[in-house]
Amino acid sequence: MESTGATNALTRPRTARSLDGYRSGARVRAVAGVALAAVSGLVELTGLLPHKVTASGAGLGTALFASGLVLLWHSRRLRRTLAAGPWRAAASVFVTRSAAAPAVVLSDPESGELTVLAVHSVRRRYRVVNRDELWWARDPDSAGFVIAPEGGGELIWAKPVWTARSRARLAAKAESVGLLERTATAPRA
Structure with missing residues (x-):
């Protein structure tokens, strides 16, 4: 990323x-x-x-x-x-879930690794993260992430999805809609 x-x-x-x-x-x-x-x-x-x-x-x-x-x-x-660190850019997919908060799947353009995050926000702000590209920042000493649309303006808290099974299911769903083919442009300083 x-x-x-x-x-x-x-x-x-x-x-x-x-x-x-x-x-x-x-x-x-x-x-x-x-x-x-x-x-x-x-x-x-x-x-x-x-x-x-x-x-x-x-x-x-x-x-x-x-x-x-x-x-x-x-x-x-x-x-x-x-x-704790700089903004990083990642291709993303917004995934709705029936019984839980929606998730965002981020794709690292360098390694191809997928990061699956649960969005912690009110429903009316979901539009902020329903994009093809998001910026994210992370404190390595905590479990949370801050995600935002390009430009870093509207801030949303997100945390990794807990279970490996849910992460795998959401990552597969994101892959099926072409997440791995998307690219992200690096934030300019």
Whole structure:
């Protein structure tokens, strides 16, 4: 899988902006959650709205805060992975699975080795990785990968598919649609 030669994927301005945007969104969500819960508590004390309404607001605020914290933790994991090495390009195939998250099969243009990754994202972002070529970065000290379309803009977390049987089945499916005949262009520094 061809590399940029850059020290790490975060040296690309588009990647750095995308990660900063991800972190900013997580912070906004956490702060909005705290604000909503606080306002709901104050309104509850004044008795201006029924308890059901203020309790719902407090519950929603708590959920927003918790999801913001999870996204902040996730952004740290993305940053660590992106800082560990350069973007590499690989031909890819997006494979849907009936009972699990979809997978992406990446083909190393140098060795021909196939890497089968489970996509960890919400359904509406699957379009980001449903491409013939993807860039990926990996921290050798962890099991995760960051994958993105060419340019490194929209970041998606992915992990290797667990079972050898599933990996073999998904790799065979990707081969059957011509993954090994595809080529990837190296990211330019």
